[in-house]
Amino acid sequence: MQNKHFFCIADLTTEAVVFDVSTVRSGNIGLKIAFYGRLNERQALASRLGLSGVLPTDIDLLALAYQRWDLAMPEHLIGDFSFVIEDCSKQRVFGARDALGVHGLFYVRKATQLIVSARVAPLLDHPLVGRRLNHRKLAQSAVILADTSNESFYEGVLSLDGGSAFCLEAGGFKTWSYWQSDPERGLDIPDHEVPEALRALLFDAVGARLPTSSTPAALLSGGLDSSSLVAVAASILKQQNRRLLTISAVLPPHLRGKLVDESAFIRAFSDVDNIDFLDITNEQRGPFDDIDQTLRQHAVPHLGSRHYQYAAFSEAARANGAQTIFDGCFGELGPTHYGNGFYAELFRSGQWLLLAKEVRARANAYRFPVSKVIKSELLKPLAPAFLLKLTGREHRFDLALSSANQPFQHAYLARHLQQSTDEMLTRSNALVQDDRNPRAAHARSIAHVQHSQRPSGNNTNGTQFVFPFLDKRVVEFCLAAPTHLKVRNGYPRSLVRLALDGLLPPSIQWRTSKEPFAPDFHLRYNQQRVIAEELFASIGTNDPVREVVDVARLQMMVKHEMKTNRCDTPADFIAMHMVPKGVYLIHFLRQFSEFAPT
Structure with a gap:
């Protein structure tokens, strides 16, 4: 059903769309929609809208949902998307970004005009915008995780957070959050039903993102995150008599035996008969390849030093007919959360017998001395802040080291920062290392991902990475799950180990080690x-x-x-x-x- 009043006016990933509220006239019929992404749970959404028969397109569903729920519409959507709607009847421009911010939405305000795109680059090319450096934003990036503004690295270009919406009307412009994670919420099912419920959610999240016809690809590093997605995707595809292409970074032949990679764990899936393995070596690639092109695509000054691997993965997928690449990033927000602070939580609540059992189990699982487990999992989380500062353990190793060795001039940072880098570091550390309130720390990590300025759109060769672990339902469920199911019998990340029991190869399900992502x-x-x-x-x-x-x-x-x-x-x-x-x-x-x- 394609309603003539609902029509897409632009591709948000390649164009900057200009909306001018002064020209949106009341009484005109129809909605103009700029949309990128996908809606999941489409059948359930259609049923709630009172529809039957052939499912409408995503754009039609979006428009009908807007007519039903008005500005509250994003709260009812599941999927990865960004969109803007021009509503002539209400003289309004309304837009939103999916709950976890999988797809970006950037905008520039010019009086009554709003210029919008799912990527920064089309905005910079627009004559009304221009290209000017945001010095404050650049200085804030000196400390990992410290920046909380919605400004981009370009003056005047703003980013809408995940789980947020905006509205421009004659009376003004506003933004608001329509979804936030709730650390106080629990599950309403008994513990023994949690693994099966999570398993069903993972199958839904992966299945919704599988292409309908072409062969999908999945990154496979041998770790729990990527292996979980591969196990679920292969199982779904087997029922459809389809195949899965896995792509892995491994050592070139002449380095095998001299260095270690994840080949043994990657090949743990050899018994799965609908997986085709593709090993990537690309010996000539490195961290200083294709810098300008990659910076243009992401519109940020800081890339991961292993970005060359993603370029190689994308090229390999395309060469083998795959356009969709499953990526296990962000698993720690959900199924593979480590359950940080659990042992300290047991101590504070007086559950000492269970604590002793778990400490011994952790020591056995990881082959650590019991004293090391007590030091890292109990003494450090329970120690007062002044003692951690005195012993030099106030900040996490990587945060402290990166903050102390930034490539920025100190004078530049002092000129553009309102806080000292030490104050920013303390705030960043609290985001990732708060074992006194693990649920709140988990929720802050989710909020940080919502805040990320992730561009939408395909890579230059037409492939696209998808992130099932950023499914709102999965993240909500895992945050609400009790901590004692995230750490069990000495094993952290137990939610996914339990949920995919019988599906994950045992050597991966119970592993406690991991080789680096880039083996050489x-x-x-x-x-x-x-x-x-x-x-x-x-x-x-x-x-x-x-x-x-x-x-x-x-x-x-x-x-x-x-x-x-x-x-x-x-x-x-x-x-x-x-x-x-x-x-x-x-x-x-x-x-x-x-x-x-x-």
Whole structure:
């Protein structure tokens, strides 16, 4: 059913759409809709709308839902989407982003006009916008997780948070949150039914994102997150007599036996007869490949130093006929949550017998001394803040090390930050390391993901990554699940281990180790280190980039040759994260006229 009054006016991923409330005239019929993404649970939504027969398109469902629920409509939607609706009858422009922010929605306000896109790049190309650096936002990015504003890295370009909506009417412009995670909410089913209920949710979340005809691909690293998605997707596809392509980063032949990768765990799925394995080595790729192109796509100055692997995954999928790639990122928000703070919770509530049992079980599962478990899982969470500060354990290792070794000039940060970097670090640390109130910390992690400025749209070769673990239903369920099901018999991440019992290979289901995502990153970095050295050396004394970037410090950092890919020494950590961050930052700044080389 395609209603003539509902029509899509633009592709939000390639265009910037201009809405002007002063020209939206009351009395005109129809809704103009710009939409990107997918709606899930379409049959249930249609039933609630009183529809029967052939299901309408997503755009028709969206329009009918808006006519039924008005501005409350996003609360009734399940899926990954961003949309904007121009309603002539109410002289209104209304838009929203899905609950977890899988798809982006960026906008610029100009008097009565609203310029909207699912990606930043089309906005920057619009004549009403322009390209100006947001110095405050850039400075805030010096501390991981510290930025909480909805500003983008471009002056005047704003991002709508996941689970949020906006409305522009003659009376003004407003934004609001229509969905937030609730750490106080529990489940209304008994404990023994939780694993099966989560299993059903995972099958729904994965099944809703499978393409209807083409072969899907899934990243498979051998860890719990990716393996869970592969196990579920393969099971669903087998019932449809279809196949799944898995894509894995492994060592090239000449390094096998010298280094370790995840091949043994990847091949644990060999008995699944509808999986086709594709191993990726791409020996010439590294952290300094395709920087400008990748920065344009993401419109942020900081990329992950392993971004080259995602480019290789995308190219391999496309070459093998797959356009949809399942990615196990964000599992820790839901099924693979670690249950941080559980042991301290047992101590505070006086459940000492269960605590003793769990401590011994953790020591056995991980082959740790009991004293190590007590120190990390009890003493540190229960220690007062002043004692942690005195012993130098106030902040998580990676946050503290990255904050202390940023590629920014200190004077630049001081000029543009309202807080000191130490204050920002304390706030960031609380986001990820609050064992005194684990549910609240879990909810804050979810809110941080909602706040992320993730661009929508396909990669340059037409493939798209999908994230079933960001399904709102899955995240809500796992947050509400009792902590004693997230840590069980010494094993953290127990929700998914229990839910997929009999489906996950046992060697993966009960594993407690994990090799790095990029098994030979240190060799690739060392091979390309000269690119960073030459870039830093090319920046003259009067180059405006030096106002932002501490080039001299980067030149000292880049002298280190990485020893392993495990990133377990400060020098290797800096090489893996801070040196690439400096390189990407310089490339990002060059797009602005104020940072043109001199």
